[in-house]
Amino acid sequence: MRESADNRLLLHLVTDRSLSLGRSLVEVVAEAVAGGVTCVQLREKTCSTREFLGEALALKALLQPLGLPLIINDRVDIALAVGADGVHLGQSDMPISHARRLLGPDYLIGISAESVEDAIAAEQQGADYIGISPVFSTPTKTDTASALGLEGVRQIRELVRVPLVGIGGINQANAHQVLAAGADGVAVVSAIMAAESPQLAAEAIRVSWGNRPGGRRRF
């Protein structure tokens, strides 16, 4: 993983256009970034490749000047086409071995782990970070395993050394608990995507953890 990537994983926005209340994706992301999002994962499961590419190019143009990473969910080809910073792969996406061969060493590869075993395997296979999914139960994704809870985060933290990002049902009320349990960052979908003000929603999460445990990082 590249230098100082930890900081960049702190508040991860995972996109879902279906929640954006009719606003364009780039509009929501621009607001969220103004509110303190440190990393954006483009996850769009239902659009065409050309549309996906268009969204990725728009986000790249927004994020690159700000030095914020763009991660592409699932689609290694889109990541390569736009020169993104990484990909995020679920357990039914391309295996990390194939993805690393196509992407080379410089792209971040995040892996979703739905269990302690997944997390250990992902680290062994060279994941740059692990998404613990879901921490809490969530209405956004209906195909996920049962919630791992804060105890799951703690267990995984004890067993793996790569950065951990919690995802699933995380909002301003519980984000600090996920960090306190050992995660290096949290990933948020609906709490920002569906907020009337994505900027205020992001700020509220940033404020909520105050002087959080593990505050050795620059935020």
Place this chain on the structure above:
Amino acid sequence: MRESADNRLLLHLVTDRSLSLGRSLVEVVAEAVAGGVTCVQLREKTCSTREFLGEALALKALLQPLGLPLIINDRVDIALAVGADGVHLGQSDMPISHARRLLGPDYLIGISAESVEDAIAAEQQGADYIGISPVFSTPTKTDTASALGLEGVRQIRELVRVPLVGIGGINQANAHQVLAAGADGVAVVSAIMAAESPQLAAEAIRVSWGNRPGGRRRF
């Protein structure tokens, strides 16, 4: 386009697992190849990336020893991961300029053209072959433009030089007409995928055109 690719485009099977009557994809393709299919395009729009990759690897293992090309629909990353022979891109897939940059000069890139204008543009942009789609109206794809007909094939043949493959509603009764109108090959979905015997279905198409016009090729 690589040497002698024309011959390989003659009878193109485009896959659709939903039509396979419960048989595995590799089983149907193996039979179709025994019946004379010269090229296989893996087109699966609804499965996960990992499943798509698994199907692509299985087809690659079947086709490579036979010297028959494997073309991947839409997914440049899958094509790269398995070392396929090419990709086929629709008008809502990745633009050819991006795909060529990722794939390099050796992969075939086929482009679907739904109009004369699409076909001219695809040739100008460096397509290795053009899929004229749909030639006839078809129940397999519901999102396509209106049928171009044999007259559309003739018009495009007059205006572009790259190989043309007709697709859409093609079967043993009309395949010879598509070749006579100037196509270099035909692509078939349901006439083979949904046949009780994919081998006999492929053979029937091969037999149907007899000493077809343009018989300068080795078939």
